[in-house]
Amino acid sequence: MIILNEKNYIELLLTSDQIDFSKPYQTLSLLARYYCHIRGCNGDKLIEQLQDFMKQHYPRYNPVDWTSCIETCAERALKYPLCQCDGVWITSSELDVINQIKDKVLERLVFTLLCLAKYHNFRNKNNQNWVNNPDSEIYRLACITTNSYEKDIRFHKLKEAGLIDFANKIDNLSIKVLFVNDESEKRLCITDYRKLGYEWRLYKGEDYIRCSGCGILVRKTSVNKKYCKDCVKKNPYYTPVGIKSITCIDCGKHFNAEAASRDCRCDLCKTSHRKELQKLKMRRYRNKTTV
Ligand SMILES: [Zn+2]
Ligand SMILES: [Zn+2]
Structure with a gap:
């Protein structure tokens, strides 16, 4: 993930109570660079800081698994200052x-x-x-x-x-x-x-909104859509208005979709339709390249 302002990103992360560890190496490396360049930590003290952070936030943290990762991040930190680009x-x-x-x-x-x-x-x-x-x-x-x-x-x-x-x-x-x-x-x-x-x-004027939770851009598929897929799971009281029933043009089955949905096929038919298109495309491509 490209983060324009890494300093702001880490400062926000340090105040949040639920840390996203889907990319632990990237998170640790950013943290190491933050402690190094912003807080002036290095050497053993930097390693200690990272260990403390993991102890506090990583579920079932086992120091043995993380020693080499933490040491590498600490070692490299000095060479790479934080990117502080506002746009x-x-x-x-x-x-x-x-x-x-x-x-x-x-x-x-x-x-x-x-x-x-x-x-x-x-x-x-x-x-x-x-x-x-x-x-x-x-x-x-x-x-x-x-x-x-x-x-x-x-x-x-x-x-x-x-x-x-x-x-x-x-x-x-x-x-x-x-x-x-x-x-x-x-x-x-x-x-x-x-x-x-x-x-x-x-x-270009298309209907996109920034998620009220995490700010990521998502297509606006209903009038009151506010959250992305991930954040909507964290807001159980919110459901987008406007569900419509669509009849699949291939198999005739009825299915429900969001009001702004442009689907004309059910999920099953959509998959086989996509495969068919892909096949045709490949055939065209081969004809073009073999002649
Ligand atoms: Zn979100
Ligand atoms: Zn169908």
């Missing part, structure tokens, strides 16, 4: 370039690449608009579900359009964004890197 500005000329693409998926993809390039520029003044995140992460942040064929084809289309370039070395998969223009007028400030693809959709 990345996208400028008017950059937005114009993306708006000219007229392909919603490519727009989201290149917007994500732009945000990543600017983030890496912030962290490293010599970065020069390069992005070295793995493809899978780029697509996840762009909120695009796809297969590996299409991943490459989309990157290729962006290159053809003159928007990105690839590194010359064969073993280097980095992408350089060619239309960064920090001189142009600041227009859109991105402060959350969890759902960059949705940030673009929101900018």
Whole structure:
């Protein structure tokens, strides 16, 4: 996960009573860097701090399991200062370039690449608009579900359009964004890197809201929707209004869905329909590449 302001993130984490340990290594590494650079802790004292934190918050903490992880985090902390970025500005000329693409998926993809390039520029003044995140992460942040064929084809289309370039070395998969223009007028400030693809959709006027619990962007599927999937579980008294009944166009079964749902198939038919589409797509792709 990319956190723009790591100092704020850790300070919030330290005041919360329920710590998310889904990525314990990332959490510990951030904490180590926080104690090191903000509170001036290092060496054995830093290790002690991390151990104390785990003792207090990690369920069934067993020191033996964590010794090497804690030591590595403490060792590396000094080398990596905390990122304290309050937001990345996208400028008017950059937005114009993306708006000219007229392909919603490519727009989201290149917007994500732009945000990543600017983030890496912030962290490293010599970065020069390069992005070295793995493809899978780029697509996840762009909120695009796809297969590996299409991943490459989309990157290729962006290159053809003159928007990105690839590194010359064969073993280097980095992408350089060619239309960064920090001189142009600041227009859109991105402060959350969890759902960059949705940030673009929101900018384009689509119905997205920020979750009242955790702030993540989610599609607004009902008039009173306030929470994301994860936070809704923590608010048992809240249910979104507006449930409608839909008749599946394939099997004729009736099923309930949220008011804004655009589904026309039940879950079962949706899966087989998707598989069928995938098959057709693969066939088309093979015909194109074998001739
Ligand atoms: Zn949430
Ligand atoms: Zn069905």
